[in-house]
Amino acid sequence: MALSSNTVRVALMPGDGIGTEVTEACASVLEPLARRHGLGLSFDPLRAGAMAYRDTGSAMDEATFARARDADAILLGAMGWPGIRYPDGTEIAPQLDLRFRLGLYAGVRPIRALPGVPTALADPRAAKIDLVILRESTEGLFAARGRGEVIEDREARDTMVITRATTERLSTFAFNLARRRAARRGRPGRVTLVDKANVFTGFAFMRKVFHEIAAQHGDVVAAHHYIDAMALDLIRRPWDFDVLPTENMFGDILSDLGAGLVGGMGFAPSADIGDGHAVFQPSHGTAPDIAGRGLANPTAMLLSAAMMLDWLGERGAGESWSEAAAELEAAVDAVFATGLRTPDIGGNAGTAEVARRVAERIGSSA
Amino acid sequence: MALSSNTVRVALMPGDGIGTEVTEACASVLEPLARRHGLGLSFDPLRAGAMAYRDTGSAMDEATFARARDADAILLGAMGWPGIRYPDGTEIAPQLDLRFRLGLYAGVRPIRALPGVPTALADPRAAKIDLVILRESTEGLFAARGRGEVIEDREARDTMVITRATTERLSTFAFNLARRRAARRGRPGRVTLVDKANVFTGFAFMRKVFHEIAAQHGDVVAAHHYIDAMALDLIRRPWDFDVLPTENMFGDILSDLGAGLVGGMGFAPSADIGDGHAVFQPSHGTAPDIAGRGLANPTAMLLSAAMMLDWLGERGAGESWSEAAAELEAAVDAVFATGLRTPDIGGNAGTAEVARRVAERIGSSA
Numbered sequence: 120m121a122l123s124s125n126t127v128r129v130a131l132m133p134g135d136g137i138g139t140e141v142t143e144a145c146a147s148v149l150e151p152l153a154r155r156h157g158l159g160l161s162f163d164p165l166r167a168g169a170m171a172y173r174d175t176g177s178a179m180d181e182a183t184f185a186r187a188r189d190a191d192a193i194l195l196g197a198m199g200w201p202g203i204r205y206p207d208g209t210e211i212a213p214q215l216d217l218r219f220r221l222g223l224y225a226g227v228r229p230i231r232a233l234p235g236v237p238t239a240l241a242d243p244r245a246a247k248i249d250l251v252i253l254r255e256s257t258e259g260l261f262a263a264r265g266r267g268e269v270i271e272d273r274e275a276r277d278t279m280v281i282t283r284a285t286t287e288r289l290s291t292f293a294f295n296l297a298r299r300r301a302a303r304r305g306r307p308g309r310v311t312l313v314d315k316a317n318v319f320t321g322f323a324f325m326r327k328v329f330h331e332i333a334a335q336h337g338d339v340v341a342a343h344h345y346i347d348a349m350a351l352d353l354i355r356r357p358w359d360f361d362v363l364p365t366e367n368m369f370g371d372i373l374s375d376l377g378a379g380l381v382g383g384m385g386f387a388p389s390a391d392i393g394d395g396h397a398v399f400q401p402s403h404g405t406a407p408d409i410a411g412r413g414l415a416n417p418t419a420m421l422l423s424a425a426m427m428l429d430w431l432g433e434r435g436a437g438e439s440w441s442e443a444a445a446e447l448e449a450a451v452d453a454v455f456a457t458g459l460r461t462p463d464i465g466g467n468a469g470t471a472e473v474a475r476r477v478a479e480r481i482g483s484s485a
Numbered sequence: 486m487a488l489s490s491n492t493v494r495v496a497l498m499p500g501d502g503i504g505t506e507v508t509e510a511c512a513s514v515l516e517p518l519a520r521r522h523g524l525g526l527s528f529d530p531l532r533a534g535a536m537a538y539r540d541t542g543s544a545m546d547e548a549t550f551a552r553a554r555d556a557d558a559i560l561l562g563a564m565g566w567p568g569i570r571y572p573d574g575t576e577i578a579p580q581l582d583l584r585f586r587l588g589l590y591a592g593v594r595p596i597r598a599l600p601g602v603p604t605a606l607a608d609p610r611a612a613k614i615d616l617v618i619l620r621e622s623t624e625g626l627f628a629a630r631g632r633g634e635v636i637e638d639r640e641a642r643d644t645m646v647i648t649r650a651t652t653e654r655l656s657t658f659a660f661n662l663a664r665r666r667a668a669r670r671g672r673p674g675r676v677t678l679v680d681k682a683n684v685f686t687g688f689a690f691m692r693k694v695f696h697e698i699a700a701q702h703g704d705v706v707a708a709h710h711y712i713d714a715m716a717l718d719l720i721r722r723p724w725d726f727d728v729l730p731t732e733n734m735f736g737d738i739l740s741d742l743g744a745g746l747v748g749g750m751g752f753a754p755s756a757d758i759g760d761g762h763a764v765f766q767p768s769h770g771t772a773p774d775i776a777g778r779g780l781a782n783p784t785a786m787l788l789s790a791a792m793m794l795d796w797l798g799e800r801g802a803g804e805s806w807s808e809a810a811a812e813l814e815a816a817v818d819a820v821f822a823t824g825l826r827t828p829d830i831g832g833n834a835g836t837a838e839v840a841r842r843v844a845e846r847i848g849s850s851a
């Protein structure tokens with residue numbers, strides 16, 4: 120992307136359930152933030168998801184897809200609803216279509232302990248958790264999506280695909296990300312590939328390609344780790360890890376595990392990034408149990424929006440975008456540091472209250 | 486198996502590294518226990534593993550395999566060693582060959598908080614963790630072991646296979662296990678299939694077959710859960726789960742995650758059970774970093790041996806075997822409840838000391 124004009128156009132897809140609530144809360148924070156930093160930011164609201172499917176027969180029609188594709192970035196709430204499914208029983212998840220159709224190979228899922236938010240672990244070092252699960256998001260086991268076969272009601276097959284091209288891009292992305300994080304955090308970057316190379320041909324191949332790319336990034340430490348050992352180490356010493364690239368299915372699992380460590384899905388932002396496009400969305404789902412009640416924690420959405428501003432800044436929108444991103448993230452940290460507690464961590468600050476507190480903080484830190 | 490004589494013959498495979506140490510410790514506990522309960526138990530020591538491969542060119546030769554196969558049960562320490570690999574770079578893991586060749590589809594991996602052993606979680610309810618990861622161990626993604634392909638150094642493929650026959654057997658095993666646990670624990674059993682049926686054909690198939698079997702076991706609650714949500718819930722509320730059947734690769738990941746919750750791999754026993762054979766072994770590896778120093782925690786091995794005695798009792802060896810199993814497990818619990826700490830949880834009780842304490846406890850609880 121070369122940003123096309125002074126105004127950045129963000130496709131806004133609230134989706135279903137609490138997706139719409141956290142999107143609204145997020146917009147209410149982004150608007151004053153944009154004003155304050157002089158960002159030319161416009162939203163293009165688009166309808167997609169399970170309710171769209173129910174009402175129109177299409178979860179994301181082609182005109183909607185085209186507008187999302189042509190936007191400078193896509194900000195998405197959450198999609199899907201129990202009971203509303205495709206005829207084959209699979210989930211209504213247009214976010215997966217966006218990943219595949221726009222080639223968003225890099226699923227960036229930061230796992231960071233926020234000041235004041237209790238972690239799940241007894242060890243106090245957990246307050247230092249600050250890592251990124253980098254989930255490959257266009258192939259791996261998910262290459263089988265819509266392609267698996269059942270033979271005579273007797274046997275089912277799904278094929279995992281790992282390509283050199285995508286592994287090279289993902290690895291390069293990982294080293295660049297680690298380098299940027301190292302600069303910000305003032306300590307050396309470290310990239311640890313998570314695989315199962317001791318058993319599978321595909322993962323042995325992935326590890327080989329990863330280390331070829333690692334050889335071009337001597338300033339960042341490169342390592343690898345088995346997926347089972349990583350699941351254990353994310354419990355025993357998550358504070359030791361930095362950037363963790365991995366296969367699609369493994370990344371899906373590890374990112375939820377990681378979110379569980381730092382307060383749950385309400386605190387887990389994400390970005391799906393490709394060479395020309397990017398989708399930003401909280402890692403959580405539509406939470407039918409609390410939808411419509413103003414209880415959803417908008418933090419993951421706010422942090423996803425911060426990732427979007429930062430990405431736009433990096434892509435050429437200008438430094439004020441990165442500054443706005445940093446300010447938004449700092450404001451979120453600050454309100455939790457004061458002891459704010461959302462319902463998912465045992466408090467009663469609802470969606471609107473969190474947004475209001477974050478917006479106030481931004482306004483006051485001039 | 487119909488147990489062939491009054492003497493039960495156990496194939497004993499210490500393996501490599503700390504495998505040999507925990508096996509020796511375990512034998513030193515089993516011998517007095519067997520005497521005390523009048524169990525006819527004989528050990529047939531067999532050599533297999535990475536060192537066997539290094540010295541003989543075979544990780545488990547056919548004569549050894551045949552003796553293991555013909556034994557009443559197999560008790561295994563741990564196998565593998567860094568730097569000793571098959572020519573294709575994969576790990577020396579004859580335990581995987583045993584699973585496949587003997588059809589050991591049910592990988593039983595109990596995750597239980599032992600009294601006195603600190604859990605990783607801050608929530609005090611973690612002391613009540615008592616669940617079983619039931620890892621399918623002969624197919625799933627592991628069906629691709631040795632069969633994956635790399636096409637022109639460009640793309641790799643591994644195919645996950647899920648069959649009706651194995652899913653039926655695994656599901657039946659799960660419900661029977663839950664029923665037995667319910668009787669022992671005095672509360673209703675609950676089986677939760679862990680899958681990714683919202684995306685993959687194979688997992689939708691697995692879920693369908695699972696619920697067909699569930700319909701035959703109305704006394705046990707049947708549920709299903711997505712793998713990513715389960716990774717999260719094993720952090721947030723592991724005390725709510727009971728028996729968790731799942732695909733091979735998922736089970737590999739979840740069982741390490743679970744072990745991390747309750748003190749690590751040193752406390753994680755396992756059994757790989759088929760219709761005619763079974764292997765019992767701790768879930769941990771050979772731990773090259775501490776091997777040969779008497780520091781290995783033998784608890785997982787002792788608890789695996791207790792699972793073996795219980796299984797033998799159930800299979801017809803007689804009630805005194807199940808009683809011995811219960812006594813061994815109770816003795817392990819009792820010594821940790823007194824505050825014993827192994828090096829892996831910050832203490833200094835070595836391999837021999839744990840074994841001695843457990844043996845003493847058995848002797849004194851007459």
Ligand SMILES: CC(C)[C@H](C(=O)O)[C@@H](O)C(=O)O
Nearest residue numbers: 199210212215371683684713
């Ligand atoms: C909704 C689901 C299909 C999706 C996935 O598995 O990718 C979600 O779990 C995620 O992590 O984004």
Ligand SMILES: CC(C)[C@H](C(=O)O)[C@@H](O)C(=O)O
Nearest residue numbers: 317318347565576578581737
């Ligand atoms: C050694 C390795 C191949 C093995 C596996 O993945 O099955 C181990 O991790 C296990 O869990 O038994």
